[in-house]
Each structure stands twice: as C-alpha cells, then as structure tokens.
Amino acid sequence: MKNTLTGLFFLCFATLLQSNAGAQSPAGKKGMPVLGIAASMDNDSLAGAAGFSCLEETVKRMLAPSVSEATFTANIQRINKARCRVQTCNVFIPGYLKLTGPAVNEAWVLGYVDTVMQRAEKAGIRLIVLGSGEARKIPEGFNRDTAKGQFIRLARKMADIAAKHNCLIAMENLNATETNFVNTIAEGCQVVTAIGHPHFRLTADIYHMLRENEPADNLLKAKGILVHCHIAEREKRSAPGVEQQDFRPYLAALRSIGYSGRIMMECRWTDPAKEYAPAVAYLEGQLNEVYHISGKK
Template sequence: MCFKNSKKARFFLTHVLNNMRSMKSSYPIFLIGLIFTICCSFMPDKQDYPRLGIVSGLAQDSLAYVSGFKMIGESVPKMLSPQLTDEQFNANLEKIKAAKCKVLSCNLFFPSNIKIAGPDVDEAKVLRYTETVLSRAGRAGVKFIVLGSSGARTIPADYNMVKAKTDFIGLCKKLAKIAGRYEVTILLENLETTETNFITSLKSAAEVVRKVNHPNFRLNADIFHMMRESEAPDEIIKAGKWIGFAEVAEKEKRSLPGVMGDDFKPYLRALHQIKYKGYIFIEGNIKNAATEIPVAFTYLSAQIAAVYAEPKP
C-alpha cells in the first residue's frame, strides 16, 4: 500500500471512516490502526490539521501510545495539587518524564471546596492554590490547565448573574497573569446545565475569555458539551479568535468516539473554517480501554482527515 500524496491517503481514510462499523466487526482493531498509520506515514510532514490526544492518564500511557496517540491528559489532583507533598510531586515528575506520551494537559483544576464564582470566593486562597498548581505545571512541562471545575464555579440559584460574571472575569485576569509567569495556558471550558449553572455554553465562555483578553487564558471548545446543550457548530466560528483547545466525546453516554458512531464532522468543519490546527483531546468514559482507545484514535482521526481534506471555506 503506497500513497504518493496526501489527497490519496485522505481519500483512503475517508473510505475507512465510511466503512468503520463493518470493519470493526470484520477486522482486528490492530489492523484498522495499522491502516491509519500507513496512511499517515505518506502524508506531508507539514502539520496542517489538528493534533489528537486523549485524557486517559498515565495509567493508560503505553496503550494510548501504541494506539497512535502521542499526547495525553492527566488531572491536577493526581499530578499537581498543593495537597501533594514535594516528595509525591517529584515522583510524579519522574513518571511524566518516563511516559511515552507527552502529558500536555491537566483537568479538574479547582476542587469544589475552593469557590471561584459566587458569594463565597476567597480570592487570596484561590490565588495561593493557583500559584502552586501552575508553578508545578511549569516544572512538569504541562502546557494546558483545563478550567472546568463545575462545583467550584456553581453559584447559588438566586445569585446575581451579572455580578457573578463580572467578579469571575476579574479573578480570571489574575489567574491569567500567574499562568503567564509559568508559560502555562488556562483553558476555560464550556460545561452543561447538568453539571453547573454558571457558563454552560461556548458562547458564554467565549464572552469571558474575550473580556479577560490575555494570551495565557483561552477557550476550550468542548464539543461534547456543545452537543448536549444543542449548541450549533456556528458558535465555534463566532468564538474562533479565542479558541486554544478542543475536546470531544460522544453525546449520549460520553463514550469515546467510535463506540456509538457519532458524527463530529459538522463541528470539525467549523474548526476547519477558522483554520484551527491546535489540539483536539478525547475526554470520555472508558469501559474497555484495550478496545475503545485504539478505535477512538482511528475513528476520530479519520473524521478529522476527511474534513480537513475538504476545500477550505
């Protein structure tokens, strides 16, 4: 099998994508991954489409790597939290250094007992906590910290939403300055209404990022949450200037791409339209890692390649 140019390789990937379900039942998973790897090996070295990662943690490092991933996500509580002693953190540094995949991001930034929105924010406590987390992220080479933290940002039902947003933007400006010192980027994530009552759309998250207006505070376009909130792909286009990261999972059960067969191409086309070439991380529930992680890489990679092979809008 040999492709002399990227168009032929991507054409083949599109064919794989269109037949993915039947292939999964007819061919071993490793063969599907091998087909994609061969295709990619004949594509140009120039990176002209998003890079794919997975929030699987170091426990799945080897499996993620052989599945095709080169980047993984971990969590702040496990890797960077101030609750970890220096000895524990240094042990984590050794694990990160030895990993096959690059630990690029950490999620679960703030625990629910450290409020970052609403009437109970202790700003000094938040800033001390942030200083430790981001200084450790800088030492570990973790480039992105995802700010989801549903419990920490939930506000009382009767609280003034305008005041909550104004105060939150002011706090985020201070967080961004700390992030800049350690060359880390904080990524504000749009969540859904089943998780929190504060910033539950890409549109509202983009408004915050725009007002913070700092290069180390950017938007994480979470496609899973957009689908759950019935938010149109066009919101990605409107927020394009502020997007620094993207995450994805299947809508119904937050399963990995390929489990239910969700079509992400409308959202990927929106990313393509804004000429997004950053990172797309899979963040979902994993039931059978040995099966689902390899399929997720092949399935989503094929959708990305198919969309980015289309003429630019």
C-alpha cells in the same frame, strides 16, 4: 508617532498570542489537529500504542498542593518518560474553592493557583483546563451579573499567575447538568473576551456542545481565543465510533478557523485495550475527510 507606537503594540500583542497558541497547540500533519486522551498516566503505554499523541492528566493527581513533594517529583519523572506528550491537565479548581458567590476567598484561590502554576512550569505542563463546574457555579439567589464580574476579575488575576509560569488557563464550556455558568461556547467566548488576557483562553468541549444542542457554527466565534478541545459522543459520553456520532460539522468549523491543536478524547471507557485504537481510527477518519488529508483541495 503615536499611531506608529500603537500599531507596534498591537502587532507585538498579536505575535504573543500566536506564539502562545502555537506553543500550547502542536500542529498535526498538514495542519490537522493532534489526537490525545484525557486519562491517567497509568494508561500511557496503551494510549501511545493506539495512536494517541498526547495525554491529559489531572491537576488533582499531578500538581495540586495536596500532592506531596515526593509524589510530585515522581510525577515529573513519569511525564519525562511517557510515550505520549503530557503538557495539559484538567480538574483544576476543587469545588470547595469558590470562584463566584459570597463564599469567594480570593487569597485562598490565588494561593492555590500559584502552587499549581509553579508545579506546572517544573513539570512542563503548558495548559490547564478550567472546567471546575462546582467551583464556578453561581449560588442560588446570587445576582448573575455580580457573579460574572467576580469571575472576570478573579480570572484576570489567575491569568497573571499563569503568565509568570509560561502557562495558559483555558476555560471550557460545561453543560447545564454540571454547572450554571458558561454552558455554551457562545457564552465562553463572551467571558474570555471580557477577561481580555492572553493567558486566559478557551477550551471547546464538543461533548458539552452536543448536550446543549449548540450549533457547530458557534465555534466560528472562537477564532483567536480557542486553544484546546475535548470530545466524546453525546448520549453516553462514549468514545468516538461507539454510537457512530457524526462530528464532521464541528470539525469543519474548527478547520474553518484554522484550528490545528489538540483534540482530547474525554470519554467513558470500559476496556481501553480494546477501545482506544478503534476510537482513534474513527475520529481520524472524520478528520481526514474534513481536513482533506487525501490531498484534495
């Protein structure tokens, strides 16, 4: 009887993870990832016309406690009318709210997270990317193991709040010029696994992987915990196609773990009206090749 109950528990838990991942990561045609863009909603019409399916705004502009109630209400109206789906936000924790080190104020962090998650639920935002390199940066001289333990414990409490509001937190890898904690997908997998919460998952940022010379095969370790992706070219964080970056090894790794969620272009743009459509066409070309959309098996 005990073994039967244990088996049922893990079956239910696995089903929950699968349903959460599906809710946060809409599948594209024939299982191909959906292309989106991290940009202001001011660019929604341009993005939709260029072929982007979804748009990722920022917590700072849309959901943060510093956003007035009137502005937040207006933001919801804009989201509801948007051409692109707006179900994710980044720029989560401001730098002054520390997640590691002696200056951590847990009550402040959790209070901030609670406000953001309440607003996310009202706005239909289902995933918040945790980059926040300055907030999670380990202070010089502070013990790394202690900092990691701090982060893990605090992240579990943040994830509990996210769960109450039907949202996921998805931590992303950031290169060493932006933070000194979780610079690779490999490290991200270790931390997310240690946190062990179904509402705290992983964002793979392929630009940061490229900057850290991290092999595409490390994405294979993220099977089951990867729910979101960012992408840009390595040298100048340019849009796909500008420098003809070959993303196919990374896309192939995503395909091998069955990833069919969002891939958001988080790039530097100079003329969106001219640059959006070619970027979509370039990345779709590599995706079509890797995911065999032509019909070849």
